[in-house]
Amino acid sequence: MTVLSADHVGFTVSDLDRAVAWYEHLLGAAPLHVERRYDHAYTGEMIGYAGAELSWAYFALPGGGHLELIEYARPAPLPGVPETRAIGNGHLCLLVEDIHAEYERLAPVATFRAPAPVRITAGANEGGWAVYLRDPDGITIELIQRRAAD
Structure with a gap:
């Protein structure tokens, strides 16, 4: 396998509108794209949640790459452990x-x-x-x- 580059990093958020406003402030730019109630069949198949319905926003990151913010509607989102030392936390x-x-x-x-x-x-x-x-x-x-x- 030859990795060409990193494309994006994604975070699941509880409220897309709140997250978009916060990351606009952080990055100093609006998202490139926002999509509401996205339910394409291939997405559910790809992520392993058949029938998934989500909303997402995509930001350009300075220097290259993108930031993707995702809010799940279906399946219901699960609470995370947002502690920096938690295994799996990035x-x-x-x-x-x-x-x-x-x-x-x-x-x-x-x-x-x-x-x-x-x-x-x-x-x-x-x-x-x-x-x-x-x-x-x-x-x-x-x-x-x-x-x-x-």
Whole structure:
């Protein structure tokens, strides 16, 4: 198998309208596409839920790739464990130019895991900054600012 590139990352959300508004604020752009009450037979077959009915939104991610947000109507959605350390939990990491400015911009709408961006003191990103935050469903987003070029 030859993998050509990553195409998208997807998150299941409890309320698509709320999630779209939140991610528009985070990304600074509207979704490329929103579809309501989608029930094409191939989708249910592909995801393993015959008769699935869902709504979804698709955002372009800066630098390439896409973010897909999905709200299930059928089958009924299940509650998740949005704890970062939960097995199977993933996160989306966004590279930012000024993490301190982004922290201030997002503070009114996001729950941060630290009281300020954290200085990275070891490893490949030493000298940079990072912080985790959560969206309204508890999905983890990481912001990272690379160290300044020497």
